[in-house]
Amino acid sequence: MASKRKYERRFTSRDPKINHGMDPAGTKPSGLMMRMTNTFDLSGKVALVTGGSRGIGKAIALGLAEAGADVAVVSRTLADLEKTASEISRIGRRSLPIAADVGKKDNIDNLVAKTLAEFGQINILVNNAAMFMPRAMLDADEKYWDQYMSVDLKSYFFMCQAVGRSMIKLGAGNIINIASVNGIRPNVNSGVYAICKAGVILMTKALAKEWGPYNIKVNAIAPGVVETDMSKPLRENPERLKQHLQKTALGRIIQPQELVGTAILLASDAASSITGQIIAVDSGESI
Numbered sequence: 001m002a003s004k005r006k007y008e009r010r011f012t013s014r015d016p017k018i019n020h021g022m023d024p025a026g027t028k029p030s031g032l033m034m035r036m037t038n039t040f041d042l043s044g045k046v047a048l049v050t051g052g053s054r055g056i057g058k059a060i061a062l063g064l065a066e067a068g069a070d071v072a073v074v075s076r077t078l079a080d081l082e083k084t085a086s087e088i089s090r091i092g093r094r095s096l097p098i099a100a101d102v103g104k105k106d107n108i109d110n111l112v113a114k115t116l117a118e119f120g121q122i123n124i125l126v127n128n129a130a131m132f133m134p135r136a137m138l139d140a141d142e143k144y145w146d147q148y149m150s151v152d153l154k155s156y157f158f159m160c161q162a163v164g165r166s167m168i169k170l171g172a173g174n175i176i177n178i179a180s181v182n183g184i185r186p187n188v189n190s191g192v193y194a195i196c197k198a199g200v201i202l203m204t205k206a207l208a209k210e211w212g213p214y215n216i217k218v219n220a221i222a223p224g225v226v227e228t229d230m231s232k233p234l235r236e237n238p239e240r241l242k243q244h245l246q247k248t249a250l251g252r253i254i255q256p257q258e259l260v261g262t263a264i265l266l267a268s269d270a271a272s273s274i275t276g277q278i279i280a281v282d283s284g285e286s287i
């Protein structure tokens with residue numbers, strides 16, 4: 001409760017930056033807020049992106065850096081992360097590559113502590129690292145179930161909890177969970193993955209409610225099929241690809257860069273009143 005009271009004091013501050021673009025009374029957008037070109041600017045912000053070594057996570061990490069943020073990136077493979085980190089440095093932002101397995105809670109605690117030690121704060125969390133191993137639910141044994149739950153669901157929760165604690169102290173934060181259209185409309189042979197992603201979607205809404213009073217916004221992006229390593233088996237199977245494309249309104253798969261704009265929106269002041277939302281970036285698959 002002490003932290004909540006601290007946040008309430010900050011929210012009524014006369015400093016427009018602390019007041020999140022609202023007028024001092026907090027009733028209407030101030031001039032600062034109305035300068036729309038600035039509302040997407042992430043200068044001075046620190047982002048932590050899991051799965052930032054390739055695919056969607058890498059595209060989002062570079063996009064947040066382009067928008068002005070310093071970015072810590074996490075995955076299990078340091079060599080891949082170092083490539084992302086040097087691209088972030090070339091953009092002119094600070095970066096921190098951290099090798100960790102997000103399926104393990106002690107790794108999560110360490111990586112969040114390392115990021116805070118390096119940058120002093122975390123303003124944006126992108127929970128993105130996940131695995132996808134299609135299997136019929138009748139063939140899902142306990143090991144398969146436990147591995148999925150650790151990496152695709154438990155990691156999202158404990159990343160939110162560890163980073164959320166530091167955001168509560170800051171009095172603000174933006175969390176973006178990368179879910180999937182599978183968590184809304186499950187596909188055959190992706191049942192356990194879909195259960196995890198549905199859990200991520202409900203976690204997003206539950207955290208948004210619980211942490212709204214601390215000015216922490218929690219939203220999710222639900223991608224359709226994106227051209228990354230994860231979707232290779234589907235994309236390289238002409239019959240499955242054809243069936244998939246028929247389900248989409250746009251009739252095409254998605255490029256990782258097409259998720260960047262939504263991520264910048266949800267990370268920025270432009271989304272200052274958006275929380276608990278699930279935004280499908282899916283070529284119209286979920287319609």
Ligand SMILES: NC(=O)c1ccc[n+]([C@@H]2O[C@H](COP(=O)([O-])OP(=O)(O)OC[C@H]3O[C@@H](n4cnc5c(N)ncnc54)[C@H](OP(=O)(O)O)[C@@H]3O)[C@@H](O)[C@H]2O)c1
Binds near residue numbers: 178
């Ligand atoms: N691609 C799609 O079609 C699609 C569709 C819907 C949703 N999504 C979601 O989008 C997100 C990103 O997917 P993607 O397609 O970019 O996947 P990807 O290309 O396979 O990349 C996954 C990233 O997560 C990291 N990672 C995996 N397991 C990890 C672990 N235990 N600890 C730490 N890092 C780990 C990987 O690095 P290491 O292997 O080196 O650890 C890599 O950086 C996922 O949440 C996925 O479910 C993807």
